[in-house]
Amino acid sequence: ADVFAPGTAPSATRLLANIPNPFNPNTTIHFELAQPSEVEVSVYDVMGRKVRVLVEGERAAGLHAPVWDGRDQSGRQVSSGAYYVRLITEGKIDRRKITLVK
Numbered sequence: 001a002d003v004f005a006p007g008t009a010p011s012a013t014r015l016l017a018n019i020p021n022p023f024n025p026n027t028t029i030h031f032e033l034a035q036p037s038e039v040e041v042s043v044y045d046v047m048g049r050k051v052r053v054l055v056e057g058e059r060a061a062g063l064h065a066p067v068w069d070g071r072d073q074s075g076r077q078v079s080s081g082a083y084y085v086r087l088i089t090e091g092k093i094d095r096r097k098i099t100l101v102k
Contacts, residue, residue, distance in 0.1 A: 009061035012035055015041075015087040015094040018068075022099040025070045029054060031087050031094075033061045041090040043068055043098075049076060054085075070100050
């Protein structure tokens with residue numbers, strides 16, 4: 001779920017740590033937007049292949065917290081290992097390594 005408290009927009013747009021990490025079966029991906037923006041938050045495998053799109057489209061300024069359930073775009077459970085979360089906004093790409101353990 002996205003969380004936004006009016007008047008509390010962060011000063012920077014950035015991808016924050018996911019909680020928990022390592023995780024099984026779910027992790028919450030936290031990111032902040034300094035201003036309303038077009039956003040894509042996706043999970044990639046270590047080979048750079050897109051596994052799942054978690055957020056796509058316009059989002060308000062503030063803190064957002066989508067949950068990844070360890071499944072790919074087709075709903076299949078992915079294997080244990082390292083993955084990358086990528087936050088793409090207008091003019092910025094931020095990424096963070098996450099680990100799924102079983």
